[in-house]
Every structure is written in C-alpha cells, then in structure tokens.
Amino acid sequence: MSKFYAIVAGAGSGTGASVALRFAKTYPVVLLARKSANYEPIVQEIRAAGGSAYGYTADASDPASVDGAFAQIEKDLQGHKLAAAVYNANAGFAYKPFLELKVEDLDTSLGTAANGLFYFAQKTLPQLLDAVSSSPHPPSLLVTGATASIRGSAKFTTFAAGKFAQRAITQSLAREFGPQGVHVALAIIDGVIDTPWGKERTANNGVADGKIAAEAIAESYWHLHTQPRSAFTHELDIRPYVEKF
Amino acid sequence: MSKFYAIVAGAGSGTGASVALRFAKTYPVVLLARKSANYEPIVQEIRAAGGSAYGYTADASDPASVDGAFAQIEKDLQGHKLAAAVYNANAGFAYKPFLELKVEDLDTSLGTAANGLFYFAQKTLPQLLDAVSSSPHPPSLLVTGATASIRGSAKFTTFAAGKFAQRAITQSLAREFGPQGVHVALAIIDGVIDTPWGKERTANNGVADGKIAAEAIAESYWHLHTQPRSAFTHELDIRPYVEKF
Amino acid sequence: MSKFYAIVAGAGSGTGASVALRFAKTYPVVLLARKSANYEPIVQEIRAAGGSAYGYTADASDPASVDGAFAQIEKDLQGHKLAAAVYNANAGFAYKPFLELKVEDLDTSLGTAANGLFYFAQKTLPQLLDAVSSSPHPPSLLVTGATASIRGSAKFTTFAAGKFAQRAITQSLAREFGPQGVHVALAIIDGVIDTPWGKERTANNGVADGKIAAEAIAESYWHLHTQPRSAFTHELDIRPYVEKF
Amino acid sequence: MSKFYAIVAGAGSGTGASVALRFAKTYPVVLLARKSANYEPIVQEIRAAGGSAYGYTADASDPASVDGAFAQIEKDLQGHKLAAAVYNANAGFAYKPFLELKVEDLDTSLGTAANGLFYFAQKTLPQLLDAVSSSPHPPSLLVTGATASIRGSAKFTTFAAGKFAQRAITQSLAREFGPQGVHVALAIIDGVIDTPWGKERTANNGVADGKIAAEAIAESYWHLHTQPRSAFTHELDIRPYVEKF
Numbered sequence: 001m002s003k004f005y006a007i008v009a010g011a012g013s014g015t016g017a018s019v020a021l022r023f024a025k026t027y028p029v030v031l032l033a034r035k036s037a038n039y040e041p042i043v044q045e046i047r048a049a050g051g052s053a054y055g056y057t058a059d060a061s062d063p064a065s066v067d068g069a070f071a072q073i074e075k076d077l078q079g080h081k082l083a084a085a086v087y088n089a090n091a092g093f094a095y096k097p098f099l100e101l102k103v104e105d106l107d108t109s110l111g112t113a114a115n116g117l118f119y120f121a122q123k124t125l126p127q128l129l130d131a132v133s134s135s136p137h138p139p140s141l142l143v144t145g146a147t148a149s150i151r152g153s154a155k156f157t158t159f160a161a162g163k164f165a166q167r168a169i170t171q172s173l174a175r176e177f178g179p180q181g182v183h184v185a186l187a188i189i190d191g192v193i194d195t196p197w198g199k200e201r202t203a204n205n206g207v208a209d210g211k212i213a214a215e216a217i218a219e220s221y222w223h224l225h226t227q228p229r230s231a232f233t234h235e236l237d238i239r240p241y242v243e244k245f
Numbered sequence: 246m247s248k249f250y251a252i253v254a255g256a257g258s259g260t261g262a263s264v265a266l267r268f269a270k271t272y273p274v275v276l277l278a279r280k281s282a283n284y285e286p287i288v289q290e291i292r293a294a295g296g297s298a299y300g301y302t303a304d305a306s307d308p309a310s311v312d313g314a315f316a317q318i319e320k321d322l323q324g325h326k327l328a329a330a331v332y333n334a335n336a337g338f339a340y341k342p343f344l345e346l347k348v349e350d351l352d353t354s355l356g357t358a359a360n361g362l363f364y365f366a367q368k369t370l371p372q373l374l375d376a377v378s379s380s381p382h383p384p385s386l387l388v389t390g391a392t393a394s395i396r397g398s399a400k401f402t403t404f405a406a407g408k409f410a411q412r413a414i415t416q417s418l419a420r421e422f423g424p425q426g427v428h429v430a431l432a433i434i435d436g437v438i439d440t441p442w443g444k445e446r447t448a449n450n451g452v453a454d455g456k457i458a459a460e461a462i463a464e465s466y467w468h469l470h471t472q473p474r475s476a477f478t479h480e481l482d483i484r485p486y487v488e489k490f
Numbered sequence: 491m492s493k494f495y496a497i498v499a500g501a502g503s504g505t506g507a508s509v510a511l512r513f514a515k516t517y518p519v520v521l522l523a524r525k526s527a528n529y530e531p532i533v534q535e536i537r538a539a540g541g542s543a544y545g546y547t548a549d550a551s552d553p554a555s556v557d558g559a560f561a562q563i564e565k566d567l568q569g570h571k572l573a574a575a576v577y578n579a580n581a582g583f584a585y586k587p588f589l590e591l592k593v594e595d596l597d598t599s600l601g602t603a604a605n606g607l608f609y610f611a612q613k614t615l616p617q618l619l620d621a622v623s624s625s626p627h628p629p630s631l632l633v634t635g636a637t638a639s640i641r642g643s644a645k646f647t648t649f650a651a652g653k654f655a656q657r658a659i660t661q662s663l664a665r666e667f668g669p670q671g672v673h674v675a676l677a678i679i680d681g682v683i684d685t686p687w688g689k690e691r692t693a694n695n696g697v698a699d700g701k702i703a704a705e706a707i708a709e710s711y712w713h714l715h716t717q718p719r720s721a722f723t724h725e726l727d728i729r730p731y732v733e734k735f
Numbered sequence: 736m737s738k739f740y741a742i743v744a745g746a747g748s749g750t751g752a753s754v755a756l757r758f759a760k761t762y763p764v765v766l767l768a769r770k771s772a773n774y775e776p777i778v779q780e781i782r783a784a785g786g787s788a789y790g791y792t793a794d795a796s797d798p799a800s801v802d803g804a805f806a807q808i809e810k811d812l813q814g815h816k817l818a819a820a821v822y823n824a825n826a827g828f829a830y831k832p833f834l835e836l837k838v839e840d841l842d843t844s845l846g847t848a849a850n851g852l853f854y855f856a857q858k859t860l861p862q863l864l865d866a867v868s869s870s871p872h873p874p875s876l877l878v879t880g881a882t883a884s885i886r887g888s889a890k891f892t893t894f895a896a897g898k899f900a901q902r903a904i905t906q907s908l909a910r911e912f913g914p915q916g917v918h919v920a921l922a923i924i925d926g927v928i929d930t931p932w933g934k935e936r937t938a939n940n941g942v943a944d945g946k947i948a949a950e951a952i953a954e955s956y957w958h959l960h961t962q963p964r965s966a967f968t969h970e971l972d973i974r975p976y977v978e979k980f
Contacts, residue, residue: 152906164903168895171887209475216476229486230454231461236481241474397661409658413650416642699965706966713958719976720944721951726971731964
C-alpha cells in the first residue's frame with residue numbers, strides 16, 4: 001500500500017506554517033524554508049500533535065539548493081508518493097517609485113515567484129503524476145498568489161512582474177496537467193495576513209478580523225486539495241470582509 | 246437561542262438539490278422551485294435522513310410569486326434566522342444565431358439571472374444582515390454562475406447577457422454587504438453537471454468524471470459558507486479536469 | 491456605385507454628438523435620440539459644415555419606437571448601405587444602497603443597455619452584413635461601455651448589471667459577426683466626459699484635462715472603424731491621465 | 736524650439752519595422768535591433784522616403800548593451816526630446832511540454848519580455864517625462880503584448896510567464912506615469928503577423944487577411960500616441976476578423 005506525503009515550500013511564513021499544520025493532520029509533511037529557524041518551530045508543533053514533519057533548508061530561487069533538498073527528501077521519504085505540493089515561497093517586495101528600483105529588485109521578485117515555482121514544479125510534477133492513480137485525493141500543486149497576481153499597482157512594478165509571471169505559470173500548468181489528473185490551483189490572497197509580521201502592519205484600521213487568519217487560508221487549501229477531479233477550482237480569491245477590492 | 250435556516254432557490258436541479266442536501270446536514274432548508282415535483286423528492290430525501298426541509302413553489306423571475314413564497318416562509322420558519330441563501334435558479338438558454346433570437350429569449354435570460362437574483366437578494370439580505378451577530382458562520386449569499394458569466398461566446402448572446410448581469414449584481418453586493426459581515430460569492434460552473442439532464446448531453450467525449458459531480462459543487466458551497474469573515478472568497482471556478490478553458 | 495451612411499443611437503449626449511460630427515466628415519449620418527431637441531443642434535451643426543444629417547426621435551428601449559424609426563430611415567436613406575452603427579444610448583444610473591433600489595431601476599438599466607442594444611443590433615447587423623463586400627472600411631458596430639462594464643462597484647448594482655449585460659452582448663456579437671466581416675467593438679469609457687452635464691460634476695478635483703474630451707472619444711471610434719479586417723480591436727479603455735484605475 | 740524623436744526597440748520584426756516607418760512620417764526614428772541586418776533595410780527605406788532614421792545594435796536583455804546604445808543615441812540625437820518609445824523586442828518562444836523546458840527557456844523569455852522592458856523603461860521614462868510640457872502629443876511608452884499576455888496556455892509556460900510579467904510592468908508604469916503626463920499602453924496582438932516569418936506559418940487556414948497586417952498595427956500605435964491626455968487608452972487587443980478568441 002502506498003503512503004503519501006505533502007510538501008510546503010515557504011513553510012516559515014504564516015500561510016506556509018498554517019498550511020503545513022493543516023496538511024499534517026493527514027499526511028507526513030515536508031517543510032522547506034530558507035533558514036531552519038523558520039521551519040523548526042512548526043516541525044516541533046506538528047510532532048507534538050502526533051504528526052510527522054521533516055524540515056529542509058533551501059533557497060527556492062536557487063536551483064542547486066532546490067536540487068540538494070529534493071535529493072535528500074527522496075531518500076528520507078522513500079516509499080512515499082507525493083499527494084500535495086504547496087508553493088508559498090515569498091521574497092518580500094520593493095515598494096518604490098519605478099526610477100528608484102534596481103534591476104536586482106526585479107530579479108529578486110522573478111527569482112522567487114517565477115523561477116522558484118518553475119524549479120519546484122519541475123521537481124514535484126513528476127511525483128504528483130506518479131500519484132494520480134493511487135492518491136486519496138487528486139494530487140495537487142497549490143500556489144500562493146497575491147493582489148499583485150492580477151493587478152499592477154503603481155510602485156509595485158517588480159512585485160507585480162513576479163506575481164503575474166507566477167500566475168501565468170500556474171495557469172499553463174493547470175491546462176497541461178489538469179487533464180492528466182493533477183490539480184493545479186492559485187489562491188489570490190488579497191489582504192494582510194495576520195502573522196507576527198502582519199501584526200506590525202496596519203490593515204483596515206485595525207478593525208477586528210481586518211487581517212486574514214492564516215488558518216482560514218489553510219482550510220481553503222485543504223478544500224482545494226480534496227476537490228474530486230470532476231470539480232477542480234483553478235483560481236479563488238481570499239480577502240477580509242472589510243478589504244476594498 | 247437563535248435557530249438558523251438555509252434557503253435554496255432553484256432547488257430542483259442537480260446543483261440545487263445537492264446544495265440543499267448538503268446544507269440540510271446542519272440547517273433546516275427551504276427549497277424553492279417552479280414546480281413542487283422539482284423539490285418534493287429532495288424534501289423527502291432530507292426528511293428521510295433526519296433533516297428538516299420545506300418546499301415552496303415560486304417563479305424566481307416573478308416578483309409577486311417570490312413575495313408570496315417569502316410571506317409563507319416567514320410564517321413557517323418563525324423564530325429562525327437566515328444563515329445561508331443560495332441562488333441557483335436557471336432558465337435554460339437559447340443557443341442560436343443572433344438574428345434568430347427573439348427579444349423574449351433575452352427577457353427570459355435576464356428575468357431569471359438578473360431580475361430573479363435582484364428579488365431574491367432584496368428578500369434575503371435584510372434577513373442575512375439580521376443574522377450577522379449570531380450566525381455560526383458568516384451569513385452567506387451564494388450564487389451559481391456559469392462559463393457565460395465571464396465569456397460571451399458566439400450564439401450564446403442572451404444567455405451571456407443574463408449571466409454577466411448576474412455577476413455584476415453579485416460583485417456589487419459583495420462590495421456593499423461584505424463590510425457589513427455578509428459573505429456574497431459567485432461560483433462559476435464551467436462544465437456540464439452530472440445530472441439526469443446532464444447525462445443526456447455529451448461532455449468531454451464521455452470520459453470518466455468529464456461531467457461535474459453536483460455533490461462536489463455542494464461541498465464547495467459549504468466551504469464558502471464556513472469561511473470566516475477574515476477570509477472570504479468572492480469568486481471561484483469549478484470545472485472537470487478534462488474541460489478546456 | 492454604393493453610397494454609405496452611419497447611424498448613431500444616443501446622439502444627444504457629448505459622446506454621441508461628437509461621434510456624429512466625426513463620422514459626418516465622411517458619411518451622411520443618422521442621429522437617434524429620445525427628443526428632437528437632443529439631436530437637432532447636432533444636425534444643424536453637421537449641415538452647416540457641409541455634411542448630411544438626419545434626425546429621428548426614438549426610445550432605444552422601446553422596440554415599437556425603434557421599429558418606427560428604422561422604417562422611416564429605410565425610406566429616407568434608400569440606396570445607401572450602412573457603414574457604421576454606433577450604440578451610445580444611455581439611461582443614466584441610480585447610485586443607491588441596494589435595499590433602496592426598486593426593480594424599476596434594474597429594468598431601466600437593462601432596458602437601455604441590454605434590450606436597447608439587442609434591438610439596435612437586430613436592426614443594423616443585417617444592413618452591416620449587406621455592406622461587407624463594398625464598404626470602404628469594414629462595417630462596424632461600436633458600443634459605448636463604462637467602468638461599470640467591467641466592475642460592479644458598491645451602490646452601482648443596477649447600472650453594472652446593465653453594462654455587464656451589454657458587454658456580454660457585444661462580445662458574443664463580435665465572435666459571431668467578426669468572421670463574417672463586421673467589426674464589433676466596445677469602448678470602455680472610464681471617467682467623466684467633458685460635457686455640459688459633465689461640467690457640473692467634479693472630476694479629479696478639477697485638474698486640467700481631468701474629464702474626457704468627447705472629441706477624443708470620437709477619434710478613437712473613427713480609428714476603430716477604419717481598422718482593416720486583419721487587425722480588429724474588440725475592446726479598448728479610455729480614461730483621463732489622472733483617473734485612478 | 737524643441738525637436739522630437741521616436742525610438743523603436745525590436746525594430747527588425749514586421750511590427751517594429753512598420754511602427755518605425757509610421758512614426759518616421761513625423762519624427763526622426765531610432766531603431767534598435769540585435770543585428771544591424773535587421774534594422775538596416777528599414778533605415779534605408781525611411782531615408783529613401785525622406786525621413787530620418789538611425790540604427791543601433793543592442794541586445795534588449797543585456798543591460799550593458801542597452802547602456803551602450805543609449806549613450807550613443809544621446810550623443811547622436813542631442814537637442815532632441817523623446818516623444819515616443821516603443822518596446823517591441825521579442826525573444827521568440829519555446830512551445831514545449833513543461834517537463835521538457837529548461838530554466839534557460841524561462842530566463843530567455845523573462846530576460847527580453849520583463850528585464851528588457853525594465854531597462855528600456857528606465858532609460859526612456861526620464862526622457863519622456865522631460866518632454867511632457869513640450870511634446871506635440873503626450874509622450875508615449877508603447878509595448879507590444881501577445882495573446883500570452885493574458886492567457887497561460889498549455890505548453891506556452893515560459894512564454895506566458897514573460898508576457899504576463901511584461902503586462903504587469905506596463906500596468907504599474909501606466910498607473911505611476913500616467914498622472915505625470917506620460918501615456919503608457921499595451922497592445923495585445925492576438926494572431927499571427929503577416930511577415931516573411933509569419934508567411935511560413937499557417938494561420939486561419941490561409942484565409943484572406945487571416946494574418947495581421949503589420950501596417951495596421953502601426954496605425955493603431957500611432958493612434959495611441961496621438962490620443963490627448965484626457966483620453967488615454969491603456970490596453971487594446973488586435974486580431975484578425977477570423978481569429979478565434
């Protein structure tokens with residue numbers, strides 16, 4: 001009998017951590033983050049709750065680093081098939097007038113949002129395809145988008161470039177791999193997430209629930225993962241009730 | 246202590262029936278359909294499963310008919326607050342060259358998709374607002390869209406007119422009532438639903454799961470309903486894995 | 491040798507008047523408006539400039555009224571073929587909380603934006619098809635949209651319903667009649683137009699050129715009309731440089 | 736009195752050449768292309784017609800190469816202000832199953848579509864801003880998009896990534912520089928262009944005018960450039976009448 005696991009890239013942030021915790025209720029979960037300090041507390045929390053978790057250090061925008069992590073994962077998770085791959089890596093963003101931006105700002109944004117997803121998808125799609133016939137739910141590649149995935153706002157030029165590119169990749173993959181049984185979806189997170197980092201930012205004037213609960217995002221990801229193949233959602237938005245849109 | 250109920254307009258179709266059955270696991274459900282023969286089997290099925298169900302005959306496109314039904318519902322459900330209102334009424338569609346269409350085809354499409362939603366929303370939104378502070382989940386107005394909600398295809402002129410108008414209404418209501426705590430969402434159903442009617446239509450060359458399982462749509466509606474107010478989805482698409490898009 | 495004419499419905503407004511004046515440089519122009527006072531000054535202005543213009547009173551949302559006007563046009567323009575039909579009829583809009591709107595507000599919006607375009611297109615498309623092989627430019631059906639064609643804002647519920655429906659019709663017609671040689675296009679006017687009526691409205695804090703010059707819209711319509719069939723634009727937006735979008 | 740010039744990057748292709756020829760009717764035109772053989776015939780054609788043209792070799796995706804070309808342009812065009820900058824550089828595309836793509840395919844696509852536009856915009860926007868108060872038409876930054884700017888099709892993953900990113904940049908720049916008087920616009924070219932290269936490709940089964948006339952695209956670019964600031968178009972699509980969309 002096959003055993004299945006899930007992998008979350010960008011597991012250190014609020015969303016990534018919550019998604020890892022949610023999927024760990026059902027699967028052993030692999031967490032990838034740039035620093036072990038980012039995933040270590042989540043690994044411990046999952047284990048304390050009786051789940052299985054494995055943390056790996058990797059820079060999503062660096063193919064050699066990704067290669068190294070996946071080689072190790074393959075060994076450690078031998079005998080498991082991949083049921084869900086979540087790409088949540090994030091490079092932050094430069095909010096600046098265009099003429100003050102450097103090409104490095106663009107490279108950073110594209111490097112994580114576009115190139116990073118490209119590497120991650122090339123590593124995980126063969127595994128997801130391999131799980132199609134046996135996985136309890138359609139194997140899923142879930143990607144974390146943002147407002148900037150669908151809107152190029154002033155002074156968000158490089159961030160929007162990366163998130164638009166990421167949406168293009170996700171859409172192309174959905175059209176290519178959906179018919180093969182892999183569920184590829186994009187969640188457009190339109191608002192500030194209620195994380196320690198988010199807490200420092202004012203959102204919606206501090207009104208109650210004006211920031212997005214990361215656990216709620218995780219529930220939506222789980223819902224996406226459990227949709228049967230006759231009823232795939234490719235794109236959904238998530239925002240606080242008070243968010244202007 | 247408050248008691249809550251749900252209401253499904255267009256309860257006779259595959260989607261409406263499945264949504265009614267799903268919400269009936271938690272709430273008493275009111276079913277509206279043009280003919281009692283459409284809702285009666287579902288009412289029986291819900292009751293047989295230990296749930297509460299109430300059927301009413303109404304033509305969603307006729308304000309007097311809607312008024313009459315809601316007057317009766319108010320009496321029968323006295324003491325209940327409205328937790329979820331689902332608008333799934335459907336008038337079918339004319340697939341014809343534009344110059345063969347009659348203005349009646351346009352009126353039929355707009356009458357159910359736009360006017361019908363308008364009446365339904367005017368009846369249910371005051372009740373949904375009244376439930377905001379006590380409802381277990383944010384009170385929800387959920388609307389069933391179609392491919393034609395976002396694409397005006399050749400020969401679907403009047404159908405697309407109705408579904409575009411419906412999407413506009415849903416979007417405007419989300420922006421007005423979201424900040425007041427009511428969750429307004431549109432599900433864009435992009436494919437043939439696996440119903441007795443759907444079974445007669447060829448979809449995706451008869452490939453397995455090439456038609457949408459109505460139960461899966463119902464699970465997505467329930468997921469929408471249970472999202473907390475910090476994480477509302479306004480729009481999602483649902484389609485079979487093999488559907489071209 | 492064929493002679494060609496243009497027709498503008500909603501010729502009394504700033505956009506309609508400017509479009510009529512622009513097209514009158516090349517074609518005799520038929521102006522339709524609800525009141526003769528609306529088109530009469532434009533008819534005079536066109537004639538004074540050496541052009542040909544014909545005014546007709548019609549209510550775009552009333553099929554009998556449209557029938558009557560077109561019967562008369564057919565007589566008066568005998569021997570002419572239709573090169574361009576512009577639908578610019580506008581019913582104004584209700585800006586109100588949803589629960590204060592009446593179904594009449596919805597009917598008014600749909601009646602002009604959707605039904606009116608439907609009648610106008612059924613009258614003009616057969617004529618436009620008839621001109622395909624001889625017209626100097628591809629025969630064109632041009633429609634005036636608004637911000638509300640693509641965005642359902644709070645409190646614009648009924649206006650957006652009409653404009654979304656209108657966009658659906660325009661899109662479906664483009665897909666059906668484009669391959670037959672008729673150019674169907676939508677201009678999304680995103681801003682306040684600099685008309686006598688517009689002058690009373692504050693837009694962009696009164697900054698210079700913060701309102702759209704109607705003559706500029708007319709130039710874009712003329713550009714659309716003169717595009718060859720190998721290079722049709724279906725949709726373009728027009729907004730002041732300072733307009734937020 | 737100021738003199739004005741235009742610059743076209745990617746001047747060797749059908750679109751770039753036609754745009755250069757069109758703008759050369761009014762302005763001296765600078766042509767940039769990867770090889771002098773690409774722009775030389777157009778430079779000669781412009782000069783033969785009595786216009787002014789200057790060709791420079793540059794690789795749009797290489798910042799040092801772009802720097803070098805612009806340093807030379809600055810010297811050669813001294814005393815001129817920049818009225819129009821057209822970004823039409825194109826790296827071709829890989830049409831392949833995702834798992835056969837190399838990261839180099841992604842880098843190539845992003846390098847020209849996103850990074851190249853970034854460099855070009857950083858070079859030209861200061862000049863365009865400098866021309867705002869004196870230019871005969873609002874200084875314009877015009878970008879050539881494609882179907883893949885708005886749709887991530889299967890097997891077009893890397894091409895779509897680049898064109899989505901480019902659209903994001905264009906949109907962000909429009910929102911930042913529009914209010915400063917610079918017109919930033921994207922033309923979404925949806926079809927095969929009728930060029931020597933295009934001629935080899937089958938399009939629309941060889942039907943007459945089934946490929947886009949590059950001269951028609953150039954007319955639309957000129958129309959965009961001549962729009963007054965009260966009536967900017969940000970995005971328009973261009974496709975053959977028989978193209979499916």
